[in-house]
Every structure is written in C-alpha cells, then in structure tokens.
Amino acid sequence: MTATTPPPRLEIRNLVRRFDGQPVVDDVSLSIAPGQVTCLLGPSGCGKSTTLRMIAGVDLQDSGTIHVDGKLICDTVFRVPPERRAIGLMFQDFALFPHLSVGENVAFGLKGSDKRGTAKRLLDRVGLAHFIDHFPHHLSGGEQQRVALARALAPRPKIMLMDEPFSGLDNRLRDGIRDETLDLLKEEGAAVLLVTHEPEEAMRMADEIALMRAGRIVQQGAPYNIYNSPADKGAMAFFSDINVLQGRVQGALTDTPFGRFLAPGVADGNAVEIVFRPQHVSIDFDRAGKGPNPTIAAGTPARGIVQRARFMGSESLVEFRMEHDGQVLKATVPNVFLPKPGTPMWLSLRRDRCHVFPAKN
Template identity: 50%
Template sequence: MGEGAATEGLALSGITHHFGDRRAVDDVSFTVAPGEILGLLGPSGCGKSTTLRLAAGLEDLQQGEVRIGGRVVARPGAALPTEQRHVGMVFQDHALFPHLTVADNIMFGLSRLPAAERQQRAALWAGRLGLQHHLDAYPHQLSGGEQQRVALARALAPEPRVMLLDEPFSSLDSRLRDQIRDETVAVLKQAGTATLLVTHDPDEAMRMGDRIAIMRAGRIEQLDTPARVYGAPGTPFAARFLSE
C-alpha cells in the first residue's frame, strides 16, 4: 500500500459531484489520519453529507479519487463497493434492526467470522460502550442514548479503518448529547480510527474535532484546528457561521 497507508486513514482528492446542473461538491480535498477526527461543518445543503456518501461509496464518484489506508477505493468508473471499503457508518436515525437483539445488531457485520468470535467481538464492544447488561434487549426497549451506542458498537465491531458519522447525535437531548459525544471520542481515539464527522453544529465540531473543515456551497472554506478556526477565521462566512 506504500507510505500513504501509514499517514492516511481517509483521503479525498479533487472530489467534484453534480446533481443535474447543480454542483453539490466542488473540488474538495482533505486527509484524515488514523486516530484523527475531522469535523466537516456547514449549513444544510452545503454538500457535506454528499461528501461523506462519496467516501462511503453510497454515491458513484464522478470526479476525483478516494483512498482508504493508502489504497484507491474509488475513481471515476472504478470503485470498490461499500462493504469492501472497511468503513463504519453511523447516521442520525440509528437504523437498528428492530427484530434483532442488541447482540445480534452488533454482530450483523461480522458474518465472515466464526460464531464464537462474533459473540466475543459483540461482548467486547458492548462492554466498551456500557451495553453489557443490554445484550438480550431489543432496540424498542432502549433509550435514545443506548440505541446510539448500539449503532456505534455495530459500526466499530468489524474494526473499520474509517468511521463516517453523519449528524449522529442531533436526535438526543442536550445533556445526553454531550455525554455520548465524549464517550464516542474516547472510543474512536482508543481504536485509532480515522473519523469524518458531518455536522451543522459548531459546538459539536469544536468539541469533537481535532481539525475542522468549514464547508460552503460545495467548497472547503477553511480547514484547521478548532482553536485556529475560531481564533482566526479565514473568511467572513467562517466567522459568521462560528459566531452563531
């Protein structure tokens, strides 16, 4: 995989994407290192979720290149399917399987492993996320925060190189949101997973991100550490958006 594998968890180079005549993503490039959390921050409709979907393989790449662990996983006309990219995904709606227990939800992406190892992996991630007493429960029996933890455990159990989070905490109340965000950061750092967090909430990006990319109308306006983005915004839009 070359030297890039040592420094790249996720890399997007020259990504441009159109929906009809509308340019949703406009020449976006960035790299997320293993163990780093990059907050992709911007208003609704700015292209941040489309960028995440292109990284995941949920949209066909029209222009540019996506690499994971130094390996090209997508370029125009040639792309690995999502399930072969070693990515985990967590979305706002949790998307748990209501007819499966917590343990079976966590084990869903582990079908290639022997049964005993699947159960061991489920117990491991349930323990790390405080779900060890809920393994036999069903999603409807859990609180919103517990459901979010199950979604995170399910995404992390296959030990992905890259984690993609799309507004995953917005449905939680503010007290619970802070707790789950802090727990999520700790788990992702411990796992050494390169993480792309899509959010419209400046506080969430500042709280979770090692770096923040501010996006507007499909382009990255500024990419830097939270302290630098807040203390020295690069554009009037960045200053206005953070001051909200």
C-alpha cells in the same frame, strides 16, 4: 535509513458531484490520519452528506479520487464495493434492526464462530452488556446510539463516517455521549470523519475542522485557528454572533467611530467590513473606563444607547443603538448586567480581535 511518512488513512482528492448539472460537491480535498477526528462542518445543503456518501461508496463522484492507506479505492472507472472498503457508518437515526436483539444488531455482518462474544465485549465497552438480549425499543435514545456505535466498530473499520450522529439526542445527554464516543473511537485508532452543522459539536470533538459552504471547503485547520483566524465574514459568523462596521479605505486605513483601522492589501477607495464578536466589546459608564467588563480595548470610544438587555445564563447580552449612525451593536458581559433601555454608555473594541475583510458586492 530514512523513515518514510505513512500515507493518510483516508484521502479524497478533488471530489466533484453534480445533480442536474449543478455542483453539489465542488473540488473537495482532505486527508485524515489514523486516530484523527475531522469534522466536516457547514449549513444544511452545503454538500457534507453527499461527500460522506461518496466516501462510503453509496454514491459515485463525477470526478476526483478516494484513497485508503495510499491505495485508490474509487475513481470514475475503478470502484471498490462499499462492503470491502473497511469503512464504518453511523447515522442520526441509528438504523438498528427492530426485529434483532441488541447483541444480534452488534454482531450483524460479522463472520466467525464467536460473534456473540465479540458483541458482548463491545457492548461491555459502552456499558450495555446487560442489554445483550433486549430489543432496541427497550432502550433509550442515548443507549441506542451506543449500540449503533458498538455495531459500527464491530468489524474494526479503518475509517468511521458519522453523519449528524448526536442530533437526535436530548441536550442533557449529548455531551456525555459525545465524549464517550470520542474516547472509544480514539482507542480504536480509526480515522473519523464527522458531519455536523453545529459549531459547538465540531469544536468539542474535532482535531481538525473543514468548514464547508456551497459545495466547497472554504477553510480548514485546528478548531482554535478556525475560530480565531476566520477566512472571511461568513466563516466568522458561522461560529458566533458578530458585529459589522462598514468603511472605505484611504491610504491603507479605514475611518470608523472607534478610530482608524489598518486595511492591508485593500486598494484605496474599496469598501471593507470590520467584524468583531460581542464578547470583544467593552462597555463603560463614561469615557474614563469604569464599566462592568474591562478589556484590552484601544482606540476611540463611541457612545450607544441601550435598547435591550437579556440574561443568557452565564452572561448578559446587551444591544446598543449607536449615536453616530443608528446601527445596533451587541455586547456580552459575564454574569448579570441588565442596564435599563435608554441608558447611554461608551463602547470600545478589542483591536486584537477585530478582523478587516474586503466587502463583497
């Protein structure tokens, strides 16, 4: 007997939401398995929170469907009420009730005779059982976030939706709270959809990233693949600083001061952009390659003049004005490397880390 593959815990198909006739969410589809964390990543205003609101049931799509465990819960005619969707919600402001104790907040909405016992067990899992009779204003921001997590998990939701839940936390606390939250969510086996505009947060937490722009998902995959194989220049730039060389294709090749680059699939005469990150630039004092950050560089070195150098904590950022066209390129070097402005140096590129994209008008 052949085992059947279980359906995704959460699946959305071709969701569209318009405001004043303009699509804010435009044909968005994704699926999440139990225990999987997917990050919906993108800039403010790209449609992330609107997508979350439709899944939660507090907003209604103009078209498309939403499914939980293979069962339809919402289309444009049929709609399961929000309270019956087995979906937990966490927001950046925590939304705790100030007039209820910590234990009462966690137990809010639970049924049964042992609501306090359930609240105490969950608070114990987040290390806050001793605050069960305190009020939210007695707690720090990180502690309130953990109470909000315990409250969201109390009904044992199949799906957890999280909208920028860590943005209100101090940077020193954020990493620890994120890791604790992720561990607890994995233990519960919920399918998690996390909305964030911070690439670092998505890379740290997600099993899969769905990169969103102007209402559409432009790329979806594992963090490593999204980072190292970007769909376009915009996807690459969202995760880090980039350098861009302009060129035009002739015979499937593009000439640059760093040598020729292949431009597969681009017709002759069309413009392309060669995009690379600052950490993939090698700096040398001379053309022989005696610089501070040797790499697997290839091709022709090009000379640049140091404009500025800054120490960033774990690395140094050096900006060069290139002699061939005056363009400014950035390079990063591990540790401290602060050459004086006006110093001439030779730059080479990691060919295996350069991406060639058709130029957009």
